[in-house]
Every structure is written in structure tokens, then in C-alpha cells.
Amino acid sequence: MNSSSPAPVPESSDATEPPSIIPAASPASSRPLEVLNSTVEPQRRSPLPASFLDGASAFFTGIPAELDGQRRVASDPSRNIEDRLEAYEDIIDSEVGDTTLARARNIEREVGLRQIYLKFEGANPTGTQKDRIAFAQCQDALRRGFDAITAATCGNYGAAVALAASAAGLGCVIFIPESYHTRRTQELTRYGARIVRVPGDYESAVLASRRLAEEQEIYDANPGGANTQIQLRAYGGIAYEIYDELRDAPAVVAVPVSNGTTLGGIYRGFLSLYRRGKTSRMPRMVAGSSYGKNPIIQAVMKSSDRCDDLRPERIHETPVNEPLINWHAIDGDIALEAIRHTGGFASYASDKNMISFARFILEREALNVLPASTAGLSVLLERHRREPFPGDRYVVVLTGKRS
Numbered sequence: 001m002n003s004s005s006p007a008p009v010p011e012s013s014d015a016t017e018p019p020s021i022i023p024a025a026s027p028a029s030s031r032p033l034e035v036l037n038s039t040v041e042p043q044r045r046s047p048l049p050a051s052f053l054d055g056a057s058a059f060f061t062g063i064p065a066e067l068d069g070q071r072r073v074a075s076d077p078s079r080n081i082e083d084r085l086e087a088y089e090d091i092i093d094s095e096v097g098d099t100t101l102a103r104a105r106n107i108e109r110e111v112g113l114r115q116i117y118l119k120f121e122g123a124n125p126t127g128t129q130k131d132r133i134a135f136a137q138c139q140d141a142l143r144r145g146f147d148a149i150t151a152a153t154c155g156n157y158g159a160a161v162a163l164a165a166s167a168a169g170l171g172c173v174i175f176i177p178e179s180y181h182t183r184r185t186q187e188l189t190r191y192g193a194r195i196v197r198v199p200g201d202y203e204s205a206v207l208a209s210r211r212l213a214e215e216q217e218i219y220d221a222n223p224g225g226a227n228t229q230i231q232l233r234a235y236g237g238i239a240y241e242i243y244d245e246l247r248d249a250p251a252v253v254a255v256p257v258s259n260g261t262t263l264g265g266i267y268r269g270f271l272s273l274y275r276r277g278k279t280s281r282m283p284r285m286v287a288g289s290s291y292g293k294n295p296i297i298q299a300v301m302k303s304s305d306r307c308d309d310l311r312p313e314r315i316h317e318t319p320v321n322e323p324l325i326n327w328h329a330i331d332g333d334i335a336l337e338a339i340r341h342t343g344g345f346a347s348y349a350s351d352k353n354m355i356s357f358a359r360f361i362l363e364r365e366a367l368n369v370l371p372a373s374t375a376g377l378s379v380l381l382e383r384h385r386r387e388p389f390p391g392d393r394y395v396v397v398l399t400g401k402r403s
Contacts, residue, residue, distance in 0.1 A: 063125075063167050067091055074142075075169030081143070084169075088139055091167055096135050097237050099123045101245045101395070106364035113384050115393045117250070119242060120367055122401025126159045126187070128370075129235070129262055129399045134160035136234040137227065138168045141219035147171060148218040152205035154322055155184040156400065161221055162193035170219075173212065175205040180322075201312065203328060223259050224330040232334070235265020239273065242395055249279040251392035252344075254286040254376030256399050258324050260296050260307075260335030263287055266397070267338030283395070285338045286383075287346035288375030290321035295329040299336050300346035307332030320351040323372040323400065349378035361398070370400035 063071050073079055073087035100123055104116045124131035134157065141149050148171030151161045158174040165172035172193040176185070177200060188195055198208045206222050213220035223231065242250065249270055255263040263285055273279045289297045293315050295307040310327040317325055329335070339346055349357075357374035361367050377396045383389075 063091060063095065063163075067094060071167050074167055077147075077169060081145070085139070085143060088142060088168055092135050092139065095125050096131050097124070098241060099238075101242060102365075104361075104365050104396075107361070110360075110364065111381055111384065113381070113389060113394065114391055117242075117246075117393065117395045118361075118365065118367065119238065119395055119397045120369075120401075121238075121397065121399045122367070122369060122373075124160075126156070126163055127401040128156045128160065129238070129397075130157045130160040131164070132234040132237060133157075133231040133261070134164040134221070135167075136230050137161070137219070137221040138164040138170060140230055141170060141221070142168045144219070146219040148173065148216075149221050150175070150209045150213050150218055151221040152176070152202060152209040154180050154202055155182045156323060158193070159184045159187045159191075162188045162191035165193065166191045173209075173218075175209040175212075177201055177205050201315075202326075203312075223261060228261070228331060228334075231261050232265040232268050232331075235262050236269030236272065238262075238397065239266045239269025243270075243273055243278060246393060246395075249274070249281050249283045250395045251283060251389070252286055252380065252394045253283045253397065254288065254380040254395070255397045256324060256373055256375035257287040257289045257294060257296050257335055257346075258326050258329070260287075260329050260331040260333075262397070262399065264331050264334035264338055267335075267342070282342050285335075285342045285344040286376060286380055287335060287339055287344070288349045288377070288379035289346075290324040290372075290375070291348040291350050293321060293325040294348075295326065296332045296335050296339075297346045297348055299332070300339055305336075307336055318351055320354055320371050323370065324375060345379075345383060347379045347382065349375040353378050358402070367398065368402045369398045370402050373398040373400045 070087040070090045074084050074091060076084065100120045101117050102120070104118050108114050108116050121129035138149060138161070149161065149165050150173045151157060152175040154177065158176065162172050162174060173196060174188055174193050175196050175198055178197040185195060196208070198205050209222055210220055212218065221227065242253070253266055255266060257263050267285050270279065270282055274282050287296055287300070293310070295310055298310065299307045307329050312327045315325055315327050338344070354371040354374050357378050358369050358371040361369055361374065380394065380396060
């Protein structure tokens, strides 16, 4: 590791060899969901534009101008580490988290379930909940004296890490499966990250990124291992923000799942609140994911005590399900524990259903969300259709925004 002045990195690379890294700058009604389905059936509407499906989208690009002073200090290797960390924490406090929790009254009227609250993570800098963990990882890298950071991604996490690294003055290398193409790669290069495409799937990209981190002694920001606790704490902030608004735990928190880290972190946050006597109960944790393509959902539905890997060749990616699919859920056992411990449940959501719910949320609540973000809502309302919930408070986490 060194503290020399940042130098630019190449915009992208197709090489599979590790690159050399130089730092870069009331009781509910039993009303069924037929009304919803008939209202937003995608086949009866004009086709969705491709941009509706292609990854999340940021509200703005980069750090706002009013934080330029903090960004300059945080990214300046000539400044002492205390000043850099203080400036970086100011950026995090201003821009990351503290997202909107709003009651969805129009959806309530349609589906016959009162007090549905939408926790909209699309208000984060790059448009998803991933900013929470990306900035936490870069803060940890900065504190520990690293000059560069690496991670594997299929889009959203990479954009978040690239922005967070840029604000911290860290070099950034993002590994992407060579078959994956999204407009989010334009954000990566705009934030100064180097892109390395590798053969294989997401898990192959993770291995390549970890190898680079080990060989060149740069910060490994991939899920799992020592990073698990950092990421769980970061996502625990969602629970604290919900508590700040509701002053108790809701009956249910429904979350889309892939690796399981987001749901696991929210659970850990509520567990901390409950143990400290801040809440009167634990919420039931509810998970939704793509049909037949997630080990967490499979484990719950099979009443298994662990998340077993799926067969990779049976995982088929689509523009809709990409944020959710996994043959190996890195933090799956943590999510499984959360669901079991709280008496929660989990199920699948089809691409068709997620697209329908994304349009439904746009039309009823004026929130333009990534279809995959609606997996938790889909599962929650399908259960309500079959087994109506009592009057209480129900929180749905919407993890990504569409522009």
C-alpha cells in the first residue's frame, strides 16, 4: 500500500489477467388480487421500454456540488487520515441512507390491506440499497490505509462501489462477467473505475476479484468473510430508520433477496432494537426472489435447515431477475435464520409478476422502481390473498429505482 498521489486508471479492460492497480481519484379484507392483475397485466399494455428493465438508476451522478469541500479532503492522500475520515463520514451522513418511508394508501385501497409502508431505497446516490454497504466498505478501506478497492458485480453494487471509492480517493477495479452488458458500466468508468470482464458467471467474477485483492494487497469488498459484519451493520440502518418513523417494529418487513445480506442486516438491526427494549416485538421477515433461482427461498420452501447451492446450469438470467438470481447465496444462512426466528415466510415471484407490480407502484404511488425490487411486495400480497392479514403495519423494502 502506498499514499502517492492518485493517477488515472484505464477505462476498461477485456483481459482476464489481474490488472496492475494505481489509485484513482382494521381486519384486512379478503379481497383478492384479481383487480391488481387485471389492471396491470403486461400483455394488455404497450411493451415496456428496454430502459425499464436495464438496471437501477441514480437520481444524480456523483457527489453534489455542495459537498465538494468534503470530497476534496476525503480524496486527498496528502491529508491526515483523521481529516479524511471525518470528511468522508460527512458525505455518508448527508447522502447515504435515511431514505423515505411512506404509507402506500392507494395500494392499500386496491388490495384490501391497511397500513402498507414503502421503504424506498432508490433515493440513495446510485439508486439502490447497495450504496449503504459500498460506502461502509470504502470507509473501512480508508481507515485501514488501503489505496484501492475491488469487487465483482453485475451492475448495481459496482456502480455504488465506484462512486464511493471516487469520493474516498481510492482506486477501483470492478470485475464483471463477460456476457453481462448494462448501461451501468458507463457509470463505472465515469466514476473512474477500471472494468475487467472475465469468463463465466458472477461467482467466477468474485473469485477473480478476490485473487486480485490477495495478490496486489488491495481491499476486497466482495460479500462474505470479514465483510459480512460490515455489510450487516450497514443494512441494519434500514431497521433503525423504520423504527425512527414508526416508533416500534412493524408486523412484517418484506425484502427482495439475492445473497440474503439485506434481509439479514435488517433482521439484525431489529434484533438489536428488541434486545435493548426499544421495540415490543420482532417483525416477521419475508423474502421474495426469482422463481426457482435462489437458495434461500428453496431452503424455506423445503423446510431445510441450511441453504444448499443450486445447480448453476439451471439458473437462467433475464433482464428482470438478474438482481435476484444466485446459485450460491453467500449470506443465505443468515437470511434463513432471520426468516425462521421471526416466523416469517418466503416464496417466488415471476418476472411477469414483478413487472406488473413495478407498473402498479408507478401508477398508484408515483414511484418508479426496478421490477426486481417488488419481489417482497409480490410475496406479501400473494400470502394476504390466500390468508388475509389482520390490521397492523406492514413494511415493504423497495431496493432500486428506475429513471
